[in-house]
Amino acid sequence: MKHRLLFIISLSIIGSNISFAQSSRISFYFSAHPDDWQLFMGVNAFKDIAAASTGNSNKVVFIYTTAGEANCNSLGVNKGYYLARQESANRSIQFCSDIYSPHSAWKSSVISMQGVTSHDILQLSYKNIVCYFLRLPDGCEEWVPATITKLANRDITSLMTVDSNTTYHGYDDIVETVKNLVDYESSTLQQPEVWIQASDWDPLISPADHPDHTQTGRLATEIASRVGYASLALFEDYNTCNKPCNLTPGEIAMEASLQSQVSFGRTHSGWLPEWDPENNCGHVSWATRNYFRIYSTATDTKIPTTFLTISPNPAGEAFNINYKVMEDGPVNIALYDLTGNLKATILNEYQNRGVYTINYHSGTFPDGNYIICAKISGHMNTLKFTKL
Amino acid sequence: MKKTAIVIFLLTLYINGNCQYQSISFYVIAHPDQWELFMGENAYQDISSVVNGPQNKVVFIYATTGSDGCNSGHLNISNYLTRQAGANNSVEFCADKVGSHSEWFTDHVSVQGHNILKYIYKNTVSYCLRLPDGCNGQNIFGQSLQLLHDGAISSIIAVDSSATYTGWSDLTNTVNQIIISEKGPIDHIYINTADTDVSINKGDNPDHIYTGMLCMDAVNAISPLTINLFVEFGVAALPSNLDEFSIATNAALLSQLDYTGTENGLPSEWTTLNINYMSRNYFRTVIK
Numbered sequence: 001m002k003h004r005l006l007f008i009i010s011l012s013i014i015g016s017n018i019s020f021a022q023s024s025r026i027s028f029y030f031s032a033h034p035d036d037w038q039l040f041m042g043v044n045a046f047k048d049i050a051a052a053s054t055g056n057s058n059k060v061v062f063i064y065t066t067a068g069e070a071n072c073n074s075l076g077v078n079k080g081y082y083l084a085r086q087e088s089a090n091r092s093i094q095f096c097s098d099i100y101s102p103h104s105a106w107k108s109s110v111i112s113m114q115g116v117t118s119h120d121i122l123q124l125s126y127k128n129i130v131c132y133f134l135r136l137p138d139g140c141e142e143w144v145p146a147t148i149t150k151l152a153n154r155d156i157t158s159l160m161t162v163d164s165n166t167t168y169h170g171y172d173d174i175v176e177t178v179k180n181l182v183d184y185e186s187s188t189l190q191q192p193e194v195w196i197q198a199s200d201w202d203p204l205i206s207p208a209d210h211p212d213h214t215q216t217g218r219l220a221t222e223i224a225s226r227v228g229y230a231s232l233a234l235f236e237d238y239n240t241c242n243k244p245c246n247l248t249p250g251e252i253a254m255e256a257s258l259q260s261q262v263s264f265g266r267t268h269s270g271w272l273p274e275w276d277p278e279n280n281c282g283h284v285s286w287a288t289r290n291y292f293r294i295y296s297t298a299t300d301t302k303i304p305t306t307f308l309t310i311s312p313n314p315a316g317e318a319f320n321i322n323y324k325v326m327e328d329g330p331v332n333i334a335l336y337d338l339t340g341n342l343k344a345t346i347l348n349e350y351q352n353r354g355v356y357t358i359n360y361h362s363g364t365f366p367d368g369n370y371i372i373c374a375k376i377s378g379h380m381n382t383l384k385f386t387k388l
Numbered sequence: 389m390k391k392t393a394i395v396i397f398l399l400t401l402y403i404n405g406n407c408q409y410q411s412i413s414f415y416v417i418a419h420p421d422q423w424e425l426f427m428g429e430n431a432y433q434d435i436s437s438v439v440n441g442p443q444n445k446v447v448f449i450y451a452t453t454g455s456d457g458c459n460s461g462h463l464n465i466s467n468y469l470t471r472q473a474g475a476n477n478s479v480e481f482c483a484d485k486v487g488s489h490s491e492w493f494t495d496h497v498s499v500q501g502h503n504i505l506k507y508i509y510k511n512t513v514s515y516c517l518r519l520p521d522g523c524n525g526q527n528i529f530g531q532s533l534q535l536l537h538d539g540a541i542s543s544i545i546a547v548d549s550s551a552t553y554t555g556w557s558d559l560t561n562t563v564n565q566i567i568i569s570e571k572g573p574i575d576h577i578y579i580n581t582a583d584t585d586v587s588i589n590k591g592d593n594p595d596h597i598y599t600g601m602l603c604m605d606a607v608n609a610i611s612p613l614t615i616n617l618f619v620e621f622g623v624a625a626l627p628s629n630l631d632e633f634s635i636a637t638n639a640a641l642l643s644q645l646d647y648t649g650t651e652n653g654l655p656s657e658w659t660t661l662n663i664n665y666m667s668r669n670y671f672r673t674v675i676k
Binding site for chain 2 (some may be wrong): 094145254255258261264268275277287
């Protein structure tokens with residue numbers, strides 16, 4: 001934990017707003033599911049949509065990585081369900097935008113975006129707000145055979161969208177596609193200030209999060225890093241309900257109103273509501289709390305790029321440590337117990353840019369919780385894991 | 389055979405009537421956005437109370453069409469219907485908290501010989517009297533609840549000419565009959581309306597106040613009753629008194645109302661003043 005505090009320079013912003021005084025700004029919201037940004041990033045999104053709805057110099061782009069079909073309890077994809085969730089997300093956008101400028105018509109098209117190969121992606125736009133639906137499978141449970149997390153961890157080699165419209169061949173195919181999409185949208189404004197918002201992928205900061213959220217946060221972070229001049233806001237998700245309400249009444253109204261549109265869109269299409277004020281840790285409690293940290297070029301805080309993962313976790317005697325080296329340089333990976341005692345130095349050498357996996361054998365270490373600390377490309381990343 | 393007929397009769401009575409409800413709440417308001425702004429949390433709880441399904445029936449009685457046309461002097465019926473549809477969306481949002489989505493039923497009923505628009509959605513019923521808005525005391529249309537109450541006009545006509553009320557007592561009798569017919573055998577009756585005491589409910593819209601008076605006159609002979617009298621415009625000057633969950637619910641209701649309005653070209657009601665109302669809920673309770 002001490003290492004985290006020493007090496008990760010982050011800003012935990014509680015109950016404040018990002019203020020924008022730029023003449024041109026584009027905000028990307030990376031959302032694993034159609035309701036994530038409303039629940040966890042709603043205040044920021046509300047203000048960004050407002051700004052984009054009152055002038056042509058601002059734009060908001062939502063990138064939904066999965067379809068959110070949540071077929072955890074059944075086999076097969078429920079198209080009606082994911083379309084209802086998509087429509088619900090659009091309701092949130094329209095509601096917010098129409099406060100600030102007259103109602104308009106939605107436009108729908110399919111754009112071809114180049115990754116490693118070319119991919120057709122559904123694009124819906126409303127005024128200066130653009131939505132992209134990648135429609136990857138929802139990774140709601142570990143048993144789901146093909147998910148973005150499994151593709152990133154190289155457990156699988158390809159991933160087909162739930163509508164079978166395209167297949168991504170390797171995780172880099174997704175990264176390249178989304179990077180090109182971000183570049184394409186950014187190019188529509190003149191030298192815009194670029195903001196990228198996503199779920200925080202650090203399990204020590206945003207514990208017990210949905211794997212799709214975590215992986216989409218990693219994707220957004222990698223894109224932000226490659227864009228170079230972007231600022232990145234990483235949001236805590238499910239865990240926020242265990243924290244104090246930190247929004248003003250006006251901000252609660254903003255975020256709750258977005259979530260209420262999600263819920264109405266669902267119920268009006270015959271699905272269960274996502275409105276549960278009676279629940280101390282549910283959708284409404286998430287919609288009344290926002291916690292995030294910022295990596296910003298304005299503060300010279302480097303965007304983390306190591307993407308340390310351990311698989312499986314919980315781990316047995318042997319497990320894989322996966323990481324990415326973005327720039328050639330020294331790599332140091334070490335194992336600590338929870339009290340901060342160094343148990344083993346796993347790697348300490350110069351490595352070139354690339355993706356690496358170490359198959360590590362923990363030997364005689366007793367079962368329990370440990371922390372892997374990795375300093376890669378000048379960034380410290382930590383990951384807690386359990387040995388069983 | 390006789391036994392079967394009795395069972396069928398009782399079953400029909402149960403399904404169509406009020407036997408399934410333990411209590412009934414009336415919201416007697418002037419405008420389609422009034423209960424969402426000032427009574428939202430109460431209405432949400434009343435509609436969505438969940439113990440083996442909705443236990444409470446909720447009846448909305450909207451007296452006027454709302455303030456559309458006050459600036460131009462010309463009422464646009466389609467705008468009024470849009471505002472009413474927005475209010476219905478807020479009702480649906482609450483009602484769909486419990487059970488599955490259902491169909492809306494629209495009807496025109498005759499009460500005391502007056503044609504009244506009626507909507508039914510699950511455990512809610514809405515009556516729309518469609519009287520002209522008083523335009524915050526300016527009485528742009530030459531008719532208002534206030535003028536009728538004060539005897540300045542002898543009758544008031546619904547904006548679509550669907551009904552004419554010949555005097556204040558005709559109007560109060562009509563609302564009384566709606567309440568009597570909707571409550572049926574239910575004993576636990578709750579009334580929600582604007583506080584008519586202007587020393588408590590300061591600076592409120594006259595339509596709100598006179599609808600409160602209309603309500604109080606209509607329930608004068610009904611007991612037992614629990615009456616919640618709400619402070620409205622004046623709450624903006626009072627301290628915020630709701631927790632985050634209640635603020636969220638109030639905002640949700642305004643949001644549903646606003647979506648339908650803006651989608652149909654009306655100006656947004658998501659204003660600084662209305663947002664202030666979201667975090668405040670003040671009412672006093674009178675037991676009769």
